[in-house]
Amino acid sequence: MDSSELTVMIGLEIHVQLATKSKLFCSCNTDYQTAAGPNENVCPTCTAQPGTKPFDMNAYAFEQALRIALALGCDRMRDSVTMQRKHYFYPDLPANYQRTSTPIAEGGSLAGVSITEVHIEEDPGRYDLKTGIVDYNRAGVPLLEIVTDPVITSPDHARKFLEELRAILDYLGAARDVESGSMRADANLSITGHNRVEVKNINSFHGVFSALTYETSRQKNMVKNGLEPERETRHFDEDRDITLGLRKKESVDDYRYIPDPDVQPIAITKEQLNRINASLPELPRKKMERFRGQYGASDDEAHALCMELAMADAFERVAKKVDPKLAAGFMRGTLKKQLNFRSWNFAKVAQKEQFIIDTLLLLSERKVTDKVAEKILIDAMDGKAGQKTASQYAESAGLIGVQKSGELAEIIEKAIAENAKAVLDYDAGAAKALQFLAGRVMAMTKGRADPTTVQELLKKRLSK
Ligand SMILES: [Zn+2]
Incomplete structure (x- = not known):
């Protein structure tokens, strides 16, 4: 089978940091990029010290999440949202769980890609595998996750979708670092009728395109050769533009989601949605x-x-x-x-x-x-x-005035003198000869003259 006949289906999970001054459940500064050093923008809450409770959810962050959902055209907005604890063990997560909400909204579409759902969550900290340093400046920064249906048909389609998403975020001013193209995404990709593969750790706009291009051709080649892509999670290596096998996929059960008893459900009202809709640019x-x-x-x-x-x-x-x-x-x-x-x-x-x-x-x-x-x-x-x-x-820079100064007339005289044969051809009715002479004049002016003017002047001069 020709691999170009194989169809690929791609779904994306895009994480964007919401543009807020403080974190989602405490008042720490979110600007971790300019922090004086590791663990400067932290407090007992975002480092999950024993006995601490989250503050009320950052209302501004939630409002930004609603603005984005409405701008994406999500038509099924929920009445209320519950925070859940998503458990996993990794040094970047001080509580051993991440707070992540139930869907805020569903529906909507962009560049022909339907949106499955949108929810809000806390960013984990950063763990540097090489040095072993854990930095919680980023822990608790509000994140919006946008999940698409697996309906993206090519890496190029994904790029068009992301370009429009980026434009919407730029217009809303609701997300951080949109211009620099920094964003995080996970992708799932499958050749129709074959196993689905997850790709994690894509950290830039361009990276999504590279990772999907690599993974599409890897899976197509496997299927073409009678091999079955393994159901697994792969890691995108941005320096080498390839994906590498990471671990067998965990199922949703492994995260042991439970509702977070420390956070009250958050209501979304019709009035609130109408007000936000009316204020969208x-x-x-x-x-x-x-x-x-x-x-x-x-x-x-x-x-x-x-x-x-x-x-x-x-x-x-x-x-x-x-x-x-x-x-x-x-x-x-x-x-x-x-x-x-x-x-x-x-x-x-x-x-x-x-x-x-x-x-x-x-x-x-x-x-x-x-x-x-x-x-x-x-x-x-x-x-x-x-x-x-x-x-x-x-x-x-001498790029102007060639027409006015009489310089052009001089150049035309020079071109005529140097190309006597073309002049004879023109007189004998060869229209091409005019094009040739005009080309000579343009070259002699180094492109500074207007081509139409050159033609007009040449015609006038040659008809004398
Ligand atoms: Zn904090």
């Missing part, structure tokens, strides 16, 4: 639709512009100053290409907004060509333009 899908209608953006342009809120907002300001279609094409094409090339998000060049506007104005006035506009942008991104405006920089 315009979400990526809606914005894309509006960009298509209001600015005439293509599907591709609307998608590229709306996957990051900072970029969508910048586009709308740029579109007030220059032709929206020109702006959409330039930001989707030239700018996005340069951002991707550097693995940057738009936020990194947000302070260059005026520079982008000025570049587009030069372009629309045909003072620079597409190629020059791209070069100006690249130079600005690389810091070569300093504090100069786009026109000051283009002027100083």
Whole structure:
């Protein structure tokens, strides 16, 4: 059997840290990345000292969880949520159980992927296997887990889903570290009709794609060779971009879930949901639709512009100053290409907004060509333009004015003198000869001239 005919089904469990100041069941600071040292942001509660009880659940964290669930389109919201203890023994877990809620919401879908459920839980601490150091600064940080149905059909599909999820989280500002692409995910993957394999320990946006690509081809190859993938949990090794067998899968029973007697069930009211729904911002899908209608953006342009809120907002300001279609094409094409090339998000060049506007104005006035506009942008991104405006920089770098200064007329004369045969061909009616001469002129101006202007001037000159 050709392995490309085998179909794969993927489900994801995505963990995002909610953007809150304090932990889920105590008032410790959640900012473990900037903590002075290990075990600085801890208290008796989040280190599970004997006799301690959790505080009331962080209401702000719960509200963020509800906002995300509603933004994902979850239509089956629960009336109340119970915290459970999920038991396992590992040094990162001081209580030997993790508090994790029953589902907050079900239903919803994104990029054609249906959401099984969403629940809230506590992040464990961090245990460094190499040094044996346990750091509880992260223990108790509020986490949202988003579980999808196993309906993702390829690593690429997973990437599209995650891209949209990331955009929603970015718009809501409800999660931490969304821009940097840091997120944790577990995946389950099976070839239709074969055993399901779990992949744990995926720690980045890009990692999901790599892990799924590796695992898809590993399982397809096994099945193609008449082997059955083992039902197991595998670990993703990000440095090597491979997955490794870790342990045989434990079943849900092994976690011995019990309701946590220390935490009261949390009610979710209709009023609360209505209030949150009314306060949600315009979400990526809606914005894309509006960009298509209001600015005439293509599907591709609307998608590229709306996957990051900072970029969508910048586009709308740029579109007030220059032709929206020109702006959409330039930001989707030239700018996005340069951002991707550097693995940057738009936020990194947000302070260059005026520079982008000025570049587009030069372009629309045909003072620079597409190629020059791209070069100006690249130079600005690389810091070569300093504090100069786009026109000051283009002027100083000799990228502008070739049409006005009479320099172009001189270059045309030179091209004609050097290519006498092409001129004769043109006179004899060979249209291609004009293209050839225009190409020579463009090369001599190093792409600074506008191709249409060059053609017009050449035609005029040759008809004399
Ligand atoms: Zn604490």
